[in-house]
Amino acid sequence: MRRLVSAFIIALLVLAGSGLILYPTIASWKSQWDQSKVVDSYANLVDHVEPDRREQVQEARQYNDLLASGAVVGSNEHVPHGSGVVDLESNPDVLPYDQQLKAGEAGIMGRIRIPSIDVDLPIYHGTSEETLLKGAGHLEGTSLPVGGDSTRTVITAHRGLPEATLFNNLDQVKEGDTFTLEVFGEVLTYRVFFTQVVEPQDSQAVLVEPGRDLATLITCTPLGVNSHRILVTGERIIPTPAADVDSAGQVSELPRFPWWLPISIAVLLLIAVYLGREIVLYRREARVANR
Structure with a gap:
């Protein structure tokens, strides 16, 4: 059980650390997305x-x-x-x-x-x-x-x-x-x-x-x-x-491709694989201990 608890703590730390590192990039991307929606609507606004x-x-x-x-x-x-x-x-x-x-x-x-x-x-x-x-x-x-x-x-x-x-x-x-x-x-x-x-x-x-x-x-x-x-x-x-x-009036090309998205998915997959492996090992050890 101690090993499984440690695994969850490690996973949470990795997840939190990745979030802190990626937050400025993700927030900036979202901000540009919102700003681009505004400029995309601007041409229609001035026509009316x-x-x-x-x-x-x-x-x-x-x-x-x-x-x-x-x-x-x-x-x-x-x-x-x-x-x-x-x-x-x-x-x-x-x-x-x-x-x-x-x-x-x-x-x-x-x-x-x-x-x-x-x-x-x-x-x-x-x-x-x-x-x-x-x-x-x-x-x-x-x-x-x-x-x-x-x-x-x-x-x-x-x-x-x-x-x-x-x-x-x-x-x-x-x-x-x-x-x-x-x-x-x-x-x-x-x-x-x-x-x-x-x-x-x-x-x-x-x-x-x-x-x-x-x-x-x-x-x-x-x-x-x-x-x-x-x-x-x-x-x-x-x-x-x-x-x-x-x-003039064209849809904004920004923000560009969110490179942080595949990185985030990769981190989540690695955490899932790591936790899955630890859970399997824990259950295997528990079965051996109960024999």
């Missing part, structure tokens, strides 16, 4: 918004024209905070920020894809903790992601969460890589030309540059320390590459 998507994009461009842009990346915080404002009292026809580019009740603004690091995420309004647990967030106070001269949109996401990948690999994006923003039927492709690590209070790094159409991606660095911010900036490619236009 009121007012229609073209009008919403035009309103967003008007909003950008009125925007005084700037942002502060707060010390010891995961995300920056926008300080750009639009004077709504002087411009009563302009919708407030949280009503701009709003697809459905969930408030999805768009979709960001970074092929070089397998990122495909929904973009939401703002950078609250609740928002960034669901996907990427647009930094209020920076240009809405509809392009145009003298604009810089800023998209931010978490890094280092045990249950989601998000912008974990943003530091691996290289100059020359591209990323795309899909926003209400518009496809904007940006080519990375500059990557920098900045101090938390460096707000100059995300200001608009006259005449340029820019997008900056932000996350924390170093991983797990969060003392600085890594900024990856791209300039828009005009015209948008045909391949990116053709892929």
Whole structure:
């Protein structure tokens, strides 16, 4: 009996250890699965918004024209905070920020894809903790992601969460890589030309540059320390590459094959075989002892 009890304890320890090792990968896969379902539904949502998507994009461009842009990346915080404002009292026809580019009740603004690091995420309004647990967030106070001269949109996401990948690999994006923003039927492709690590209070790094159409991606660095911010900036490619236009609205290719699934099955089978063997040996020894 002692041997059988020991076998069950060993099996439980192996099962618990395997679960601890595989949990981040499984949780991240599930998170990407959920995010991909959201982005897959996005194209259908924007086809049925009121007012229609073209009008919403035009309103967003008007909003950008009125925007005084700037942002502060707060010390010891995961995300920056926008300080750009639009004077709504002087411009009563302009919708407030949280009503701009709003697809459905969930408030999805768009979709960001970074092929070089397998990122495909929904973009939401703002950078609250609740928002960034669901996907990427647009930094209020920076240009809405509809392009145009003298604009810089800023998209931010978490890094280092045990249950989601998000912008974990943003530091691996290289100059020359591209990323795309899909926003209400518009496809904007940006080519990375500059990557920098900045101090938390460096707000100059995300200001608009006259005449340029820019997008900056932000996350924390170093991983797990969060003392600085890594900024990856791209300039828009005009015209948008045909391949990116053709892929707009397509079903996400992520998450990829769950390699953890066969490993989990193999571990369970090994545990079952081990326990089965121990049970057979225990019963055999019990029969011998009873003779």
